[in-house]
Amino acid sequence: MSGALTRRALLGTAAATALAPRARAAEQVIVGTWGGDYGALLASNIDEPLVAPMGIEVLQSVADAPARKARLIAERGARRGTMDVALLSDVDMFEMQQLGLLDALDMGRMANAKNIIPALAKPYAIPQIYSAQVILYNPDKVNPAPTSYADLWDKKYRGRVGFSDLLYAQITATAALVGGGSMSNYEPAKKALLELKALDAKVYPSNETLAVALKGEEVWITVMWLARGYQWQKAGINLRHAFPKEGATPILYQGAMPKNAQHKDPAYRYLNAMLDPRAQQGFAAKMGYVPTVTNAKLPEDLMAQIGFTPKEQEAFLLPDYAYVAQHSRDIFDFWNRQFKG
Amino acid sequence: MSSLSLQGLRRTYSATVAVDRVDLDMAQGELVALLGPSGCGKTTTLRMVAGFVLPSAGRVLIGGQDVSRAPPYARDTGMVFQGYALFPHMTVADNVGFGLEMRRVGRAERATRIAEALRLVRLDGLAERRPAQLSGGQQQRVALARALVVNPSVFLLDEPLSNLDARLRAEVRVEIRALQQRLGLTTLFVTHDQEEALTMADRLVVMDRGRVRQTGSPEELYERPDNLFVASFLGRCNIFRGTVERPGRLRAGTAALPCDGGAPGERSALVVRPERVAIVPGEAGEGGLPGRVGLVTYLGGLTDWHIDTPAGPVLVTRPTPAEGDALRRLSPGAPVRLDWTEAAGRLLADDEHTADKHRQGDPR
Amino acid sequence: MPLLLLPAALLVCVMMMAPMVLLFRYSLNLYSPTQLMVEALSPANYLNAVRDPYYRDVLGTTLWVALLCTLLALAAGFPAGYALARMRGRWKAWLTLLTIFPLMVGNVVRAAGWMTLLGNTGMLNAALRGLGLVGEPVQIMYTTGAVVIGIVTVVLPYMILTLASVIESIPRSVEEAAANMGARPFTVFRRVVFPLSLPGVVAGSALVFILCMNAYATPVLLGGSQFKMMAPAVYDQFVRTTNWPFGAALAFILLFVTLGLTMAGSALLQRRYRG
Numbered sequence: 011m012s013g014a015l016t017r018r019a020l021l022g023t024a025a026a027t028a029l030a031p032r033a034r035a036a037e038q039v040i041v042g043t044w045g046g047d048y049g050a051l052l053a054s055n056i057d058e059p060l061v062a063p064m065g066i067e068v069l070q071s072v073a074d075a076p077a078r079k080a081r082l083i084a085e086r087g088a089r090r091g092t093m094d095v096a097l098l099s100d101v102d103m104f105e106m107q108q109l110g111l112l113d114a115l116d117m118g119r120m121a122n123a124k125n126i127i128p129a130l131a132k133p134y135a136i137p138q139i140y141s142a143q144v145i146l147y148n149p150d151k152v153n154p155a156p157t158s159y160a161d162l163w164d165k166k167y168r169g170r171v172g173f174s175d176l177l178y179a180q181i182t183a184t185a186a187l188v189g190g191g192s193m194s195n196y197e198p199a200k201k202a203l204l205e206l207k208a209l210d211a212k213v214y215p216s217n218e219t220l221a222v223a224l225k226g227e228e229v230w231i232t233v234m235w236l237a238r239g240y241q242w243q244k245a246g247i248n249l250r251h252a253f254p255k256e257g258a259t260p261i262l263y264q265g266a267m268p269k270n271a272q273h274k275d276p277a278y279r280y281l282n283a284m285l286d287p288r289a290q291q292g293f294a295a296k297m298g299y300v301p302t303v304t305n306a307k308l309p310e311d312l313m314a315q316i317g318f319t320p321k322e323q324e325a326f327l328l329p330d331y332a333y334v335a336q337h338s339r340d341i342f343d344f345w346n347r348q349f350k351g
Numbered sequence: 352m353s354s355l356s357l358q359g360l361r362r363t364y365s366a367t368v369a370v371d372r373v374d375l376d377m378a379q380g381e382l383v384a385l386l387g388p389s390g391c392g393k394t395t396t397l398r399m400v401a402g403f404v405l406p407s408a409g410r411v412l413i414g415g416q417d418v419s420r421a422p423p424y425a426r427d428t429g430m431v432f433q434g435y436a437l438f439p440h441m442t443v444a445d446n447v448g449f450g451l452e453m454r455r456v457g458r459a460e461r462a463t464r465i466a467e468a469l470r471l472v473r474l475d476g477l478a479e480r481r482p483a484q485l486s487g488g489q490q491q492r493v494a495l496a497r498a499l500v501v502n503p504s505v506f507l508l509d510e511p512l513s514n515l516d517a518r519l520r521a522e523v524r525v526e527i528r529a530l531q532q533r534l535g536l537t538t539l540f541v542t543h544d545q546e547e548a549l550t551m552a553d554r555l556v557v558m559d560r561g562r563v564r565q566t567g568s569p570e571e572l573y574e575r576p577d578n579l580f581v582a583s584f585l586g587r588c589n590i591f592r593g594t595v596e597r598p599g600r601l602r603a604g605t606a607a608l609p610c611d612g613g614a615p616g617e618r619s620a621l622v623v624r625p626e627r628v629a630i631v632p633g634e635a636g637e638g639g640l641p642g643r644v645g646l647v648t649y650l651g652g653l654t655d656w657h658i659d660t661p662a663g664p665v666l667v668t669r670p671t672p673a674e675g676d677a678l679r680r681l682s683p684g685a686p687v688r689l690d691w692t693e694a695a696g697r698l699l700a701d702d703e704h705t706a707d708k709h710r711q712g713d714p715r
Numbered sequence: 716m717p718l719l720l721l722p723a724a725l726l727v728c729v730m731m732m733a734p735m736v737l738l739f740r741y742s743l744n745l746y747s748p749t750q751l752m753v754e755a756l757s758p759a760n761y762l763n764a765v766r767d768p769y770y771r772d773v774l775g776t777t778l779w780v781a782l783l784c785t786l787l788a789l790a791a792g793f794p795a796g797y798a799l800a801r802m803r804g805r806w807k808a809w810l811t812l813l814t815i816f817p818l819m820v821g822n823v824v825r826a827a828g829w830m831t832l833l834g835n836t837g838m839l840n841a842a843l844r845g846l847g848l849v850g851e852p853v854q855i856m857y858t859t860g861a862v863v864i865g866i867v868t869v870v871l872p873y874m875i876l877t878l879a880s881v882i883e884s885i886p887r888s889v890e891e892a893a894a895n896m897g898a899r900p901f902t903v904f905r906r907v908v909f910p911l912s913l914p915g916v917v918a919g920s921a922l923v924f925i926l927c928m929n930a931y932a933t934p935v936l937l938g939g940s941q942f943k944m945m946a947p948a949v950y951d952q953f954v955r956t957t958n959w960p961f962g963a964a965l966a967f968i969l970l971f972v973t974l975g976l977t978m979a980g981s982a983l984l985q986r987r988y989r990g
Contacts, residue, residue, distance in 0.1 A: 076954035083751055083957065108749060175940035213940040219830070226836035336748060342956045347769045350941045403891055423894040430895045436888035440910045449906075453897030501896065 037066045039276040042081070042093040045072035047297065055292035060283040066276045075102055082111050082268060091270030094277040097138070100262035101179065104331035105338075107134045113267045119278045122285035125303040129323075135264035138284050139299035141237035142258035142318060142326060143180055144251045151230040159254045160188050162231055163205060172212040172229030174220045178345040179334060180259060184233055187256045187327075194330040196341060203349045213350055221247060235261050240298030240316050257325040258318070263299070353412070354379045354537035355400065355505050360409035362395055369395045371561040373409070380535040382528070384542055384552035388584070392561040394509060397541045401507055402426045413504050424453070429503030433510045435494040437482040443469070443493050444478040450501040468500040471530065488519050495527065499534065506536040512547060524551055545585050549573070557581050573624075579702045582622045589628070589665050591621040592701055599693045603662040606640050610696035620701040625668035627695035630656060631688045632677045639690035640665070644681050656681070658689060665689060742963035752959055760964030770948070770965065774972065777945040780859065780934075781927035784866045788874040788923050789916065791867065796878030796915070797908070801887070811879075814872050822869055826936035829865050830856060833937075857939030865933040870923040877922060881915025882908070917984050921977045928973040945969040 039061070043049055049070055057068040071093060073081070078093075079102055085091045086109065098106065106112055112134045117123040123136065130137040145156050151170070156162070162171050173181050182199045185206065189198030212229055214220040217238060223229045225247045236258075239251045265284050267277050283289060290301035294308050298316045301308065308317065318326075334341070353376040360373040370392040377383055385393035398404040400411055402423035410419045418426050429450070438446050444465050451461045469475050472492035482490055491511065498506060511527070512520045528551050531538050542548050548555050549569045557564045557572065557580070565577045576582035579590065593603035595613035601621045602608075610621050634641065642660035649671065656667040667689065672678040681687065742760055745753045764770045799810055817825060832838050835852040843849045855861050885908065893903045909916070931946040938944070945965065952962030 080954060080957065109751065215935055215940050219936075222830075222834065222836075226834065228835050339746075339748065339956050339958065342951070346943075346951070351769065351772075351943075401891075401895055403894075422899075423891065424897045424899050426895075427897075428895060430892070432888045432892055434886065434888060436886060436892040438889060438893070438907060449893065449898075450896035453902070497892075497896070 037064075037273065037276045038069060039066055039094045039273050039280045040069045040071055040092065041095045041097065041280065042071045042073070042078045043097045044074065045070075051293055051296055055289045056280070056283050056286075060286055060289060061276075061280055064276075064279060066279060068280070075099065079106065082106055083109065085268070085270065086111055088270055090272050091268045093268050094271040094273045095280050096266050096268055098264060098266070100135075100260075100264055101329060101331060101334055103132075103135050103264045103266055105335050106266070108332075108335055111268055113269050113271070113274075115267065115281070116278075120282040120285065122282050122303060125285065125287075125305045127302055127304060129326075130262060130302050132264070135266035136281050136285060137302035138263045138265055139237075139290065139293050139297070140260050140262045140302055141235045141299050141316070142260040142322075143184070143233055144236045144239065144258055145254055146224070146232050146234050146239045146242070146249050146251050148224065148227060148230040148248055149250045150248060151227065155250065156231065156252045157255050159184050159233065159256050162211075162233070163188060163202070163209065165209065167209070167231055169210040169212070170230040171206065171209065172214055172220055172223050172232050174217045174232075174234070175213050175215050175350075176217060177234070179338070179341055180261075181233065182341050182345060183259060183329065193259075193327055194333045196333070196337060200344060200348065203344070207349055221245075224249065236316060236318075237298035237300075243315075244298075253318075253322055253325075257327040258322065259327050259329060262302070353377055354381070354414060355539065356410075356412040356415075357396070357400070358410045358412070360396065360399060360411065361407050362392075362399060362404060363407045368561050370399070370406075373556075373558075373563055375556060375563075375566065377537055377539070379537055380532075381553050382531055382538040382540060382551060383554045383556060384540045384548035385556050385558060386542055386545060386548040386584075387558035387564075389543060390560075391558040393541045393543075393556075393558050396558070397507055397509055397539060400426075400505065400539060401428050401430050427501075427503055428505045428507050429498030429501055430507040430509065431491075431494045431498050431511045433513060435482075435490045435514070437490055437493055437497070439482050441481075442478065443474065443480050443482070443485070446482065446493055447496045447500050450497060454501060464500055468496040471499065472496045472526075487515055488523065491515060491523060495530070499530070499536070502534075504537065506531065506538040508538065508540040510541055510543070512542075512544070520547075527551070549585070555585075557584060559584075575697065576622065576699070579620055579622070579699050582697070582699065587625055587666060587668070589623045589625060591623075591662050592619075593621065593662075594618055595698070601696070601698065606660065606662045608640060608662065608696060609691055609693045610698045611693050613698045617698075618701055619698045622697045622699055623691055623695055625655070625666040627691050628665065628667045629690050630658070630667055630669065630678060630681075631690065632681055632685065633688070634686045639688040641686065641688055644683050644685045644687060646683065647681065656687075658687060660689065738963045739967060741959050742967055744960040746958045746960050751957060760961045761968065763961070764964050764968055773943045773945055773948050774968070776943060777928060777969070778972070778976075780862060780866070780944060781924055781930075784863055784870065784927045785920050785924045787863065787867045788870050789920055792871055792874030792878055792919065793912075793916075795871075796875045796919075797882050799875060799879040800882035800885075811876075814875050817868070818872050822932040823936065825869060826865055826933050829861065829868075829937055833861055833864075856937065857942070859938070859942065861937040862930075862934050862942060862944075865937040866927055866930050869930070869933055870926045873926065874919045874923050877919035878912060878915045881912050881918070885911045913984065917981045920984075921981055924977055924980070925973055928969065 041052070043052060049072055052070065061068050075098055078096065079098065082093065082096060096106070114133050115136065120136070126137060130140060145159065145161070147156055149155070152167070182196055182203065183193060185202040186192065186196040186199035189202035191198035212223070214223055220232060221242050224232065224242065236251055239249055243249050265281050267274065267281070271277055285303050287301070287303060287306035290303055290306035291308065293299050294301055294316065295312065300317050355377040357373050357375040360370055361368070362370040373396055375383065385396060387393050395404055399406050402418070402421060406419055410417055412418065413426060413428070438449065441449070447468055448461050448465045451464060456464070465478070466475065469478060472495050474489060474492055474496065477485065477489065482493065485493065512523055515523060524547060540552065552569060554566060554568055555572050556566045559580050565572055565581045572581055573585050576585065582588050583590070591601065591603045591608055593601045595615050595617045596602045596607060597615050598612050599610060600607045601610045601613065601619060603621070608621055613619060631639070640660045640662060642658040642665065645657040645659050645664070648655040652671060653668055654671045658665045658667060669678070741752065743756050743758070745755045745757060745759065747753050799807065799814065802810060830837070833855040834840070835854065835856065839855065840852040843853065889911070890903050890907060893907045898906065929946050930944060931950065934942055934944040935947050946969070949962050949965045949969065952958045952965060
């Protein structure tokens with residue numbers, strides 16, 4: 011950032027519109043989160059049973075991830091931020107970290123931090139829940155069961171492959187793997203995506219519209235988080251999942267603290283509560299995400315549906331956050347103009 | 352063959368009957384005024400002629416042709432609306448030429464006829480103005496020209512003078528009548544103003560609550576009304592209720608009043624116009640109706656005397672007497688006798704409702 | 716009195732103008748993936764947007780969808796507005812309420828309604844298949860047609876109410892006078908009602924055109940992700956790629972094009988039908 015004008019200007023708009031923190035005797039923590047089911051699960055598994063008894067009032071500041079990212083960015087020059095805990099996916103959180111918006115966390119202040127699965131630990135965020143990207147397919151239409159991302163390029167499934175527009179970065183990564191690239195080289199994705207376009211692949215504006223298309227058998231096969239697949243199966247959609255032999259990309263939902271958070275102490279306690287085994291189990295049963303701590307055990311049948319075997323976990327393909335952040339504009343433009351256009 | 356003929360015309364709106372059993376035959380060039388209080392059905396009748404309202408029963412014939420079901424544009428009537436209804440986005444010339452254009456009159460002929468019509472209503476020179484740039488009287492004349500220029504089989508006027516001030520109204524009244532006579536237009540004219548109707552019309556149709564109460568020349572209606580409604584609606588009158596004693600005498604309380612015939616024993620209403628009543632000062636004298644002077648109203652050329660009599664209050668209108676005349680010196684409380692000829696006392700069937708509603712000149 | 720009005724006028728000015736001024740300033744900055752925005756005074760964003768055939772396409776789509784929707788709304792809204800204006804009594808109140816009713820539901824909710832109606836497993840396709848008219852479902856969702864239907868229904872109430880209020884001020888007797896002069900109903904419409912409704916036609920079309928140009932939820936939900944109009948493109952730049960300067964430039968291009976066309980269209984219509 012080169013000048014003061016932009017920072018102050020950003021501050022002006024954001025501070026005027028954002029939730030004004032109230033200074034009160036009773037402790038408060040403002041959590042920037044998704045609404046809907048997710049917000050409700052936070053309330054019923056964390057806010058009420060674990061945080062409220064500590065005398066901390068939780069205020070959810072609800073918005074979609076992009077809007078909350080924009081707010082964090084907009085407030086970056088402000089001494090007093092309007093979020094104490096920021097919840098985002100790993101890719102988004104990395105971007106926020108890159109922009110220097112997040113505090114390095116003092117893990118010693120969170121008793122549950124020692125139980126974090128080491129592979130999921132980051133110095134700037136705690137992992138809340140995770141899942142991984144798999145192939146979801148309609149078993150009546152897709153035969154035999156797919157084993158590789160490359161199966162989506164099979165001419166048999168012309169016009170029957172569909173994606174959610176929200177997952178464009180992940181789909182591009184998948185296409186990169188199929189095209190011979192890697193998590194650090196999306197260049198080959200372009201050719202693969204154009205092949206898929208020639209096969210009449212569909213793109214739906216949201217996860218929910220994709221679910222409707224799967225339910226109506228407009229499309230038969232997609233790539234999606236296993237947790238979503240679990241929710242959709244529970245909702246009665248005829249789906250199975252297959253673990254791709256290329257390896258699954260995990261998606262991690264994290265909690266972090268903006269540098270300008272105003273209630274840091276209750277924020278630490280909130281982050282600690284997110285790692286509590288009871289909270290983790292609640293999310294797993296309802297949303298199909300896997301716990302990120304070693305001491306949260308799930309029933310075996312549930313684990314079979316949403317969990318990943320040690321072998322699968324070994325094959326996890328971690329996103330190259332730096333690569334994605336650097337190329338985010340190109341990835342989006344290609345997706346938008348060439349693939350969808 | 353009549354120019355315009357209405358036969359048993361009737362129009363109902365759900366439960367209400369707006370117009371019922373209206374019959375009328377108009378000769379070519381005749382001007383007939385539909386007269387009555389508001390809500391009497393006169394405007395609905397006119398709109399049935401124009402085609403804006405379809406009759407529930409009965410027929411409308413224009414030039415002998417049944418147009419009862421024809422749409423307005425196929426009826427060849429020219430109508431002047433109450434608010435003039437000029438086309439505000441067109442010039443005066445375009446307003447006037449609109450009907451000609453619809454009749455596919457060629458451009459050159461159209462221009463000639465527009466100019467002619469505008470000259471007729473004395474608006475030459477204002478052809479390129481917009482209606483909003485004209486005075487009320489001028490707008491009125493544009494509306495007239497627009498309706499006249501197409502030479503309609505029937506000329507319809509819906510309260511055309513009601514938006515003008517009193518002075519202009521008298522002027523335009525004469526103008527319309529002159530135009531109508533010059534062009535020989537069969538004209539149906541709706542008004543609630545009896546003076547307008549009396550001065551302009553060849554014949555009047557007095558309507559009340561959807562029905563025609565009487566049709567005839569202004570003189571017939573004023574001098575020989577068929578019923579109390581017509582008598583009291585047109586001009587002012589005194590009404591006495593009583594029983595016919597013998598032909599020529601009506602007994603109303605203690606008074607025996609002159610009337611034009613009647614069958615003994617009949618309950619009747621006696622109508623006397625105020626200007627037909629003679630006043631004799633003093634108590635002396637035979638016959639007539641004794642009374643005392645109430646209010647005296649000086650009207651310039653005429654004077655109204657309100658006389659209290661045993662038969663009720665009576666209004667007398669006379670040319671204002673000369674200075675020194677005994678009548679001129681009558682002051683309130685002075686005794687008088689009232690009298691009129693048998694012919695001036697018209698006996699009518701007693702219809703209390705309308706009589707009380709429209710009785711005028713009553714000092715109460 | 717003018718002095719007393721000053722604070723309120725000032726407040727409105729600041730609240731309306733400040734964000735616009737700020738946004739315009741952003742549009743001259745440059746984007747950086749690591750710093751969000753680099754301060755500059757550069758026309759680069761505007762030039763990039765205008766030179767890029769992709770955004771020219773998006774703007775083109777936006778324009779013709781907006782124009783088509785405006786024309787359809789006018790064609791559908793005129794008879795409705797006329798009927799509403801000429802109605803009397805209790806019916807009028809009820810129908811006015813019914814016209815306003817859709818405005819009480821958000822665009823997203825209405826788009827969702829259309830999705831359940833028009834989807835491949837939606838009611839329309841179910842009906843068509845039930846009647847044996849089609850074998851395979853007809854693809855309506857995620858087509859331009861679906862977007863046009865959706866936008867027209869969103870903007871229709873504005874058109875109807877604007878037209879009705881103007882038509883109401885045209886005396887009935889003026890129409891009757893035209894009919895009396897021999898004009899058939901269509902001629903009455905063409906020569907009298909339409910020219911006199913022109914202020915309403917201009918106002919309604921301008922309002923609706925602006926709403927169409929800025930449609931967001933309907934094209935996103937009914938057009939699917941392949942269909943792009945300007946407002947969603949602006950959103951993408953701000954929110955999905957956090958390229959605020961370019962998003963701001965796109966927003967201003969949309970604003971100027973909309974403004975210019977609205978003014979030009981109004982002037983043209985006014986001149987064409989004056990007299």
